[in-house]
Every structure is written in structure tokens, then in C-alpha cells.
Amino acid sequence: MVEKLLKGSPAYYIWLLFLGSVVGLGGFTYLFQLKYGLAITGMSRDVSWGLYISQFTYLVGVAASAVMLVLPAYFHHYKQFKKMIILGEFMAISAVLMCMLFIVVDMGQPQRMLNVILHPTPNSVMFYDMMVLMGYLFINLLVGWVTLEAERHDVEPPKWIKFFIYLSVIWAFSIHTVTAFLYAGLPGRHYWLTAIMAARFLSSAFCSGPAILLLLVFVLRRLTGFNPGREAVQTLTKIITYAMCINVFFYLLEVFTAFYSGMPGHQHPLVFLFAGHGGHSYWVNGWMWTAVVFAFLSLALLIPPQIRDNEKVLPWALVMLVIASWIDKGLGLLIGGFTPNPFEGITVYAPSVPEILIALGIYAFGLLVLSLLWKIAIEVKKEAGTF
Amino acid sequence: MNNSRRRFLKIASLSVFGLGAKGVLDVAAGTTPDAAALTGKYEDGATALKAKRWAMVIDMRKFTSPEDYSRVIEACHSIHNVPSIEGNQEIKWLWTDTYEATFPDDMNPHLSQEVLERRYLLLCNHCENPPCVRVCPTKATFKRADGIVVMDYHRCIGCRFCMAGCPYGARSFNFGDPQPHIKAINPKFPARTRGVVEKCTFCSERLAVGQLPACVEASNGAILFGDLDDPNSPVRKALNENYSIRRKPSVGTQPGVYYIV
Numbered sequence: 001m002v003e004k005l006l007k008g009s010p011a012y013y014i015w016l017l018f019l020g021s022v023v024g025l026g027g028f029t030y031l032f033q034l035k036y037g038l039a040i041t042g043m044s045r046d047v048s049w050g051l052y053i054s055q056f057t058y059l060v061g062v063a064a065s066a067v068m069l070v071l072p073a074y075f076h077h078y079k080q081f082k083k084m085i086i087l088g089e090f091m092a093i094s095a096v097l098m099c100m101l102f103i104v105v106d107m108g109q110p111q112r113m114l115n116v117i118l119h120p121t122p123n124s125v126m127f128y129d130m131m132v133l134m135g136y137l138f139i140n141l142l143v144g145w146v147t148l149e150a151e152r153h154d155v156e157p158p159k160w161i162k163f164f165i166y167l168s169v170i171w172a173f174s175i176h177t178v179t180a181f182l183y184a185g186l187p188g189r190h191y192w193l194t195a196i197m198a199a200r201f202l203s204s205a206f207c208s209g210p211a212i213l214l215l216l217v218f219v220l221r222r223l224t225g226f227n228p229g230r231e232a233v234q235t236l237t238k239i240i241t242y243a244m245c246i247n248v249f250f251y252l253l254e255v256f257t258a259f260y261s262g263m264p265g266h267q268h269p270l271v272f273l274f275a276g277h278g279g280h281s282y283w284v285n286g287w288m289w290t291a292v293v294f295a296f297l298s299l300a301l302l303i304p305p306q307i308r309d310n311e312k313v314l315p316w317a318l319v320m321l322v323i324a325s326w327i328d329k330g331l332g333l334l335i336g337g338f339t340p341n342p343f344e345g346i347t348v349y350a351p352s353v354p355e356i357l358i359a360l361g362i363y364a365f366g367l368l369v370l371s372l373l374w375k376i377a378i379e380v381k382k383e384a385g386t387f
Numbered sequence: 388m389n390n391s392r393r394r395f396l397k398i399a400s401l402s403v404f405g406l407g408a409k410g411v412l413d414v415a416a417g418t419t420p421d422a423a424a425l426t427g428k429y430e431d432g433a434t435a436l437k438a439k440r441w442a443m444v445i446d447m448r449k450f451t452s453p454e455d456y457s458r459v460i461e462a463c464h465s466i467h468n469v470p471s472i473e474g475n476q477e478i479k480w481l482w483t484d485t486y487e488a489t490f491p492d493d494m495n496p497h498l499s500q501e502v503l504e505r506r507y508l509l510l511c512n513h514c515e516n517p518p519c520v521r522v523c524p525t526k527a528t529f530k531r532a533d534g535i536v537v538m539d540y541h542r543c544i545g546c547r548f549c550m551a552g553c554p555y556g557a558r559s560f561n562f563g564d565p566q567p568h569i570k571a572i573n574p575k576f577p578a579r580t581r582g583v584v585e586k587c588t589f590c591s592e593r594l595a596v597g598q599l600p601a602c603v604e605a606s607n608g609a610i611l612f613g614d615l616d617d618p619n620s621p622v623r624k625a626l627n628e629n630y631s632i633r634r635k636p637s638v639g640t641q642p643g644v645y646y647i648v
Contacts, residue, residue: 001435022575036563036564037561037562037564037581037582038477038545038562038563039563039581040558040564041562043476044474044475044476044562045475045476045477045478045550045556045557045559045560048547048550048551048560049547049551057537102421103546106546106547107544107545107546107582108543108544108545108546108560108561108581108582108583108584109543109544109580109582109583110523110544110545112542112544112545113544114543115524115525115542116524116525116544118525119525119526120526121525121526122561124521124522124523124524124548125522125523126522126546126548127524130524182548183551185522186522186551186554187518187550187552187554187556187638187639187640188518188552188553188554188555188638190637222511225595230614273392296396319622320603325544329498337551338551341555341556342554342555342556343484343488343491343556344487344488345488346490347475382597
């Protein structure tokens with residue numbers, strides 16, 4: 001099926017070239033990081049993880065979200081999703097690859113990364129995180145490829161693949177739970193030390209991931225005419241709406257516990273994120289309030305069925321939802337976890353320009369992989385008449 | 388033809404997988420012949436200081452002048468090749484901070500003037516139950532049988548999970564190359580490379596040759612060091628006679644550093 005990549009319009013090649021050059025820019029910047037170390041990032045002794053690890057966390061959620069198509073389609077035999085499912089699985093592959101790259105660029109000694117396998121350490125959550133991410137990549141590659149191959153030959157997929165499809169559902173939950181455990185098991189970080197972390201991660205993943213998928217499918221529809229089906233879009237939007245309601249609800253639970261209990265350690269990160277410290281406000285405050293406004297606006301547009309089903313409004317609601325969830329998890333989560341620091345002091349973190357360029361390079365790589373995989377899927381679907 | 392190519396690929400990939408699996412199984416079973424030969428044997432030197440549980444007691448009452456602090460910090464940082472880097476990517480093994488920053492859980496605005504205004508010495512707590520060891524994915528940081536939490540700078544992958552795990556902010560990361568920032572390199576102790584984490588080692592390298600930690604030696608009796616399991620050790624005696632506190636007792640790590648305030 002790989003040959004499908006070779007034939008495309010000039011626009012297709014220009015798009016690949018554009019993504020390739022952004023990847024190149026990120027790669028070039030990474031060479032500087034290899035030479036000068038993570039000193040070129042905005043991270044510090046107190047805020048020792050930053051944009052890289054937060055993007056990793058966000059993208060694990062995007063990867064896990066494929067399950068919101070797979071689960072209804074295979075557990076509940078909801079046929080409407082069958083057409084879109086391959087796009088979700090391929091998006092998961094691209095997201096997992098980005099996760100892995102974000103981990104690698106965050107390492108101080110990337111050439112030693114095999115130490116995680118050479119000296120396996122079952123008491124470290126990172127060990128499990130590595131295993132579940134590798135496993136999820138493998139499962140999605142296998143399932144995606146085998147089902148698409150079957151679609152191409154117009155036959156039912158082989159029976160044995162069912163096992164891997166069911167496995168992928170459980171696995172999707174596991175990758176994001178394990179990622180939450182990276183944070184939720186640390187005794188000194190108040191913002192992360194919460195039993196609801198994994199649940200929050202999953203709810204945020206199950207709204208933002210499908211929202212990104214739908215937005216990309218709308219772009220695909222405009223470019224190629226691929227029609228995901230009106231009912232499928234409406235059902236997925238309902239799933240997104242429920243997940244976002246739960247996501248916002250879970251966040252408010254954190255706010256209640258922190259402020260009604262009056263526990264200073266639990267309050268400080270929230271106060272810092274939304275109001276700054278000691279009468280001084282910080283750049284992250286504006287972002288956090290933007291997230292609040294966008295989260296509620298997106299819900300206002302998604303909850304009433306007559307607005308939700310209006311496809312002129314829907315993309316805007318989804319864009320706001322994605323921005324809100326990205327600020328919460330791709331920015332606030334890490335900054336709130338590290339600020340205040342263990343000495344109850346404030347060390348301000350802001351990503352540096354090289355750090356942002358490297359992150360953009362990885363996103364462009366993910367988009368490149370996604371474009372290629374979707375190109376294959378679309379060409380196969382065109383031939384098989386399942387377009 | 389298509390069929391035979393497919394069969395060839397199937398057989399070839401299975402064989403490759405089989406070869407790979409054999410290697411993995413050998414390692415898992417520990418049967419690789421080279422492994423036994425490569426594993427060295429370690430024995431304590433004849434003069435090594437030994438304990439069941441090393442611990443430190445810092446008598447803050449005996450730190451009266453800025454010189455008292457700088458002397459112990461300099462003693463530590465100079466022999467361990469700790470670089471002096473300005474800004475928030477700094478590296479420190481032993482440093483000072485306010486009461487509020489050191490004991491945030493114990494803060495009381497009406498503490499005695501002396502206690503409130505004094506600077507406190509901070510270092511790795513060598514916890515009984517260290518979160519940094521729990522989270523390290525490569526065992527680059529580990530706890531020895533005598534309670535000291537140490538690091539293998541050559542195994543560390545620089546993931547900084549230990550820094551997120553440490554509730555005491557005791558760990559520093561080499562964001563850049565530390566060597567240009569070291570005034571005079573002590574060739575007896577490894578200087579670190581960029582991209583690894585480091586921290587206080589309770590001078591395990593000095594204990595191995597019968598010397599007390601450098602800060603203890605330089606403190607003129609203000610910092611005590613000894614075996615917590617031995618009722619006659621200087622640390623146990625000091626703890627018996629004085630009221631002492633530890634940093635953040637609520638996080639359950641059981642620090643090995645005690646403060647007399």
C-alpha cells in the first residue's frame with residue numbers, strides 16, 4: 001500500500017515539503033541542544049520539566065482517544081464509525097511517535113536511553129510508560145494496517161485481529177493512566193498529588209483527541225471530498241461534549257477540595273496559575289483564564305443540540321475546546337506542578353525560542369506522518385469504494 | 388510469485404524475531420556467559436567507616452556568622468567539583484535558605500526572632516524511603532545498605548524524574564557543561580558531564596577511606612554525623628539531649644538529616 005504515497009497533486013508535495021522544512025528547522029535547533037545541553041531551554045533547577053514533557057502528556061491523550069471510535073464500533077457494533085476508524089488509528093500512531101520524540105528531546109543524555117531497557121526498573125512508572133507506549137504503537141500499526149489491507153481487498157479482516165482490537169481498547173486506557181501515575185505518585189507536588197489525576201487525564205483526552213480528529217477530518221473533507229457521514233460526526237460530537245463536561249467537572253472538584261479544605265499546599269498552585277503570587281501576575285495567568293473562557297464557551301456551543309449539529313458553528317466550538325484543553329494539560333499542568341517550588345518560592349518558567357522550535361519540529365513530524373498515513377488510507381478507500 | 392515472496396518474508400521475519408528473542412531470554416535468565424565475568428566484586432577498605440544507618444544532625448544554634456556557613460559549603464563544593472553557575476539553572480549540594488523555605492510546614496510567624504531570622508543549611512536528606520530512588524527508571528540513583536542515597540553519573544539518562552520526585556529540591560541538573568564553571572578541578576572526584584543529575588552523597592567516597600564528610604569536618608562541631616542505630620553515636624547523643632526537627636515530615640520519606648533549632 002506504500003506505493004499510494006508516490007502519486008499526488010502538486011499541493012500534496014508542497015505540503016510535504018513545507019512540513020519537512022519545519023521538521024528540518026526543529027532538527028537543526030536540536031543539534032544546538034545536543035551541543036549546549038538543555039541550557040538553551042527555559043527550564044531551571046526548580047521547574048525541571050517544561051514544554052517537552054507537557055506536550056508528551058497532551059499527545060498521549062490524543063493517542064488514547066482513538067478508543068472513542070474503536071470502542072463504539074467494536075464493542076457496540078456501531079457501524080457509522082467504521083469509515084473513520086482507520087483515521088483515528090493512524091492519528092494515534094502519529095501521536096505516539098510524537099510522544100516518543102518529546103521524551104527523547106527532553107533527555108539530558110539521549111544516547112543512554114537504552115539504559116531504561118538494559119536496567120529495567122519495575123518500581124519506576126517511567127519503565128511502564130515506555131512499555132505501554134511501545135505496545136500501543138505496535139497494536140495500532142498492526143490493527144490499522146491489517147484492517148486497511150482487508151478493506152482494500154474488499155474482504156472481512158482476519159478473525160485474529162479482533163483480539164488486538166479489543167486489546168487496543170484496554171491499552172488506550174492504560175497508556176493515559178500510566179502517564180497520570182508519572183505525576184500522581186510524587187509526594188511533594190501538591191498540584192499532581194491527587195487520586196483523580198488519571199480520571200482527569202482520560203476525560204481531557206476523550207474530548208480533546210476526538211475534537212482534533214474531527215477538525216482534521218473536516219479539513220480532509222474540504223480537500224478530498226471524504227465524507228465521514230453526518231451521523232458519525234454527530235455521535236462523535238456527543239461523545240466529545242460528554243467528555244468535556246466531565247473534564248470541566250473534574251477540574252472544579254480539584255478547586256473545591258483545595259479551597260474548602262483550606263490546605264495551603266493544595267491552594268498555592270491554583271492561586272499561582274490564575275492569580276499569580278504576592279500581587280504580581282505572570283504570563284501564565286492570562287493563558288489559564290483564556291482556557292476557562294474557551295472551555296465554557298465551547299460547552300455553551302456544544303451542549304444545545306441545535307447549535308451542536310450546526311456544522312458552521314461546530315468547528316469553532318471544537319477549536320476552542322482544543323485550545324482550552326491544551327492550555328490546561330499542555331501548559332498549566334507542568335507549571336502548576338512545579339510552581340511554587342519545594343521551598344514555597346516562585347521560579348517563573350517560560351519556554352525559550354529554541355525549545356519552541358524543537359517542539360514545532362516534532363509537531364510537524366507528527367503531521368507529516370499523519371499526512372502520509374491518511375494519504376494511504378484515502379487512496380485505498382477511493383479504490384475500494386468506501387470513500 | 389507474490390505468494391512465495393510473502394512466504395519468504397514471513398519466514399525471514401520470524402527467524403529474525405527468534406534470534407532477537409533468544410538474546411532477550413538469555414539476559415533475563417542471566418545466563419549470558421559474559422555477565423558473570425563482567426560483574427566485579429566490591430569489598431570495603433580496611434579503614435572504611437561503617438554504619439547501619441548514617442544520619443546527620445545539624446545544630447543550627449552553632450551557626451552564628453556568615454563565615455560559619457560559607458566554610459562548610461565551600462568545603463563541600465570544592466572537593467566535589469560543584470560548579471558555580473549564576474541564575475536558576477544553578478547547581479548546589481549544600482546551601483542555605485530561610486526558615487520558611489526550609490520548614491514550610493512548620494511555619495509560625497511568631498517564632499522567636501533568632502529562629503526566624505537565621506539561615507538554614509539544606510542538602511539531600513538521604514531519606515529512608517526516597518522518592519527519587521522509587522522513580523528513577525535506570526537505577527542510576529539508589530540507596531545503599533547503610534542508608535546513603537547515591538548516584539551513578541554514568542548511568543543517568545537525564546530524564547529528571549528524580550527532581551520532580553524529590554520533595555526537598557535537593558537535586559540539581561547539569562543543563563550545560565559544568566566544567567568551565569569549576570574554579571579548580573579536584574581530580575580525586577568525578578566531574579560531571581552535561582545532561583546528568585547530581586546531589587550530595589553524604590561523602591560516601593570519604594567514608595570509604597575512613598574520613599568524615601567534608602562539611603562535618605569543616606563545621607567545628609556544629610554538624611554531627613554517625614550511626615543512627617548506635618545509641619552511643621554522636622548523632623544519637625545529640626538527638627537524645629535536644630529537641631530536633633526534620634524537613635516535611637508529612638511526606639513520609641523519613642529524612643536522615645535532623646535539625647536542632
